[in-house]
Amino acid sequence: MSLIPSESMRPHQENVIGSTQLQFDQGSQPRLRVVTHTAKSILVRFGIVGLARQWPSSQRQATILRYHSVSSAGDYRSPTISVHPEMFRRQMEFLSRHYDVLTLDELVSGLETGSLPPKAVAITFDDGYKDNATEALPILARYNLPATFFVTSDAVLGKSAFWTGWLHRAVSSASEETLRKASDSLIGGMSSVLSREKIYAALASQVDHAHGSKRQQRFLALSRAFHHMPPLSSPSDFMMDIDDLRALLSAGMTIGAHTATHKVLAGLPEDDAREELSRSKQELEQALVTPIVHFAYPNGHVASNVDDAAIRLTREAGYRSGGTSRRGAALVGTPTHNLPRQGINDALGFSGFVFKLEEARFSLLLRGS
DSSP: OOOOOOOSSTTTEEEEEEEEEEETTTTTTOEEEOOOOHHHHHHHTTTTTTHHHHHHHGGGEHHHHHHHHOOOOOOTTTTTGOOOHHHHHHHHHHHHHHHEEOOHHHHHHHHHHTOOTEEEEEEEEOOTTHHIIIIIHHHHHHOOOOOOEEEEEHHHTTTTHHHHHHHOOOOOOOOOOHHHHHHHHOOSSOTTTHHHHHHHHHHHHHHHOOHHHHHHHHHHHHHTTTTSSSSSSSSSBBBOOOOHHHHHHHOEEEEEEEOSSSSOTTTSOOHHHHHHHHHHHHHHHHHHHHHOOOOOOOTTTSSSOOHHHHHHHHHHHTTSSOOOOOOSSEEEOOOOBBBOOOOOOOHHHHHHHHHHHHHHHHHHHHOOO
């Protein structure tokens, strides 16, 4: 059976391969809407997804991978953003054998000029966790792979805690009684039916959508509720420091900015958004004596968190690129301040990782583009 649907199949119709559901929208690339782990394993094992690496259209696009934490354990990060070091090693070995891994500078230039190699990939990390330096860097160096690390400047420069990691640790380490009281006062109870991960997500969402004095009130309430935690004003031991960043630079890595305090830019007053963008850039440049020209939007997987104003302000702040957390490949001509990135975590498994690499290319192969 042909893997390429006929012209009559494409508009508004679905093709099903096992439990993989593919939707073809009029005038757009097909989306891989629902793919089970089993289907991914089959597609990868039989080399079907790998065909996309040889498809001529792959020269028109690149995949940007988005990591956070590379660690086997840690109460400072959610499992949804972590990758075990051995899985990360296996992924990097695979990339080194099968892909053209570019610096972000090279990838952005290729998108602008149309001169991308056929299997272009860039590796990025968000937030600035210390395990990026202790676990990820040695593996990247082993396979001679470049990466860009988007760091939250106040956290890595020791000005304050990284609040999302602080909150995850607070929820993870709280006693049942503390968690119940915090849940009752901050999210209307539900501690008996919600997992700690869901309680964390609910509390984090409250902070993400609060600005100005309301945000500070949220932090004050969290500090009171989780009184066993150190102050939010104190540095976090699970974040990189200036020496770690210098080690990354010495190893040929790139440092980018991820705002000063990990605020969602969309919805912020423009002056506040400009400060988040400019202060993180300027303070990192001053501390590291190197240009900071790439940026990643916090919580950029939600479309409303990266709006036209945020993109414009990022460009005006002097950044060359802006990475979202929106799924997909970056096509030649993609606006470089609105780049999609593929999120990677342990839940994907190795087949899921390979599928993420080829998802957009595989879609083009199926469409015959």
